[in-house]
Amino acid sequence: MTALVFDALKRTLRAKGITYAELADRLGVSEPTVKRIFHEKDCKLGRLSEICDAIGVELDSIFATIGNRPVPGARLSRDVEWKLAEQPALLDVLILLTEKFTPDGILQASGISPASLFLYFRDLEKLGLVECGRGLTVRLTVDLPIQWDLGGPLKPHIQKINQAFTGWVIDRTQVAPDDAYFNSFSRRMRPETVMRLEAEVSDLVDRAKTLAWHDQHTTPDAELAPFKWAFAVGRSPFADIFSIGPHPKDAGADAADGDPGPKTAFVVNG
Incomplete structure (x- = not known):
């Protein structure tokens, strides 16, 4: 378990951009000492807590990351995508929920009534994306992050x-x-x-x-x-993003044809 803890600490150091030298300075020890601790993957609990404090994380949070990795995300069924495409505001509510907005936060951001938000939550529940509780309480039932299909109905x-x-x-x-x-x-x-x-x-x-x-x-x-x-x-798809019409003094002329070449x-x- 100790080895897994230090592997998680290494990932956290990389994520936060903290070097062994910087960590040593925060701990008040030499860089070789820090390197030895991470190489041996062993130290007293007190030192482990000091390392977490120096990095700026909770030891419990480090334990929570052990064995976990970022996941590619979930994909919605094509039928659900079509339902969301038919009601874009419903998609917006779903996105806000995935961004950890509370019901009060959604109300403040959108300006809609609680009754409207309740109905949106019920529509999302019918699609199997959330589970509604009492009032405006709601819980997402889809794995995050959602991988949106750029070639689909959305x-x-x-x-x-x-x-x-x-x-x-x-x-x-x-x-x-x-x-x-x-x-x-x-x-x-x-x-x-x-x-x-x-x-x-x-x-x-x-x-x-x-x-x-x-x-x-x-x-x-x-x-x-x-x-x-x-x-x-x-x-650069200039022909698609620019609109160059005839010169005002040559209003009867057609714009010259142009081939922008293959686009990627x-x-x-x-």
């Missing part, structure tokens, strides 16, 4: 959500840069170079998901906040 709503999110981030970056980050650019590049960068982005996505999993298992819910991530890169896309939605 695609239009997922696109709408991400377009709205991108617009919000652009606006927020101007007024509160600490709350959001946006960067967009277009460059001529070799496809092989882009493929290498896509692999790096994919690794970053996996790391972000692993860090989120660690935070959720080592930090009280009250100290966590919901964050949305979105990555996108693709061969790489999209990751968090």
Whole structure:
């Protein structure tokens, strides 16, 4: 069991970006001492508690992570996806529940009445996604995180959500840069170079998901906040995203035909 505890501590150190040298400084010991402790995977309980305090986690939380790993997430049945697509507001309520919003939080965020929220909860219960209790109490019955099918019936709503999110981030970056980050650019590049960068982005996505999993298992819910991530890169489809019509002084002319070439896309939605 002790070895498993130190394996979990190592994962937590990596997740938090804390080196052995930094941990040694926080503990007031030498780096070789810390390396020896983690190599031997053995120390007194008091020292183990000191390590947890220095890392900023509870020992009970470390025990909770033992043997666990991030899961790829659950997929909804196509029938359930169609039902949610027919009522996008129902999907929005489900997403807020997966983000740990309380019923009061959903009411505050949406401005709907308690009666409407109760009916939404009942609709989700009919789909087998939640279990309703008394009043507005509800419990999710679907495994998290949910893996949304970008090619299924929910695609239009997922696109709408991400377009709205991108617009919000652009606006927020101007007024509160600490709350959001946006960067967009277009460059001529070799496809092989882009493929290498896509692999790096994919690794970053996996790391972000692993860090989120660690935070959720080592930090009280009250100290966590919901964050949305979105990555996108693709061969610039200028003909699809630009609308260049005839010049005002040549209103009777047709726009010149153009072939933007083959298009590819790489999209990751968090």
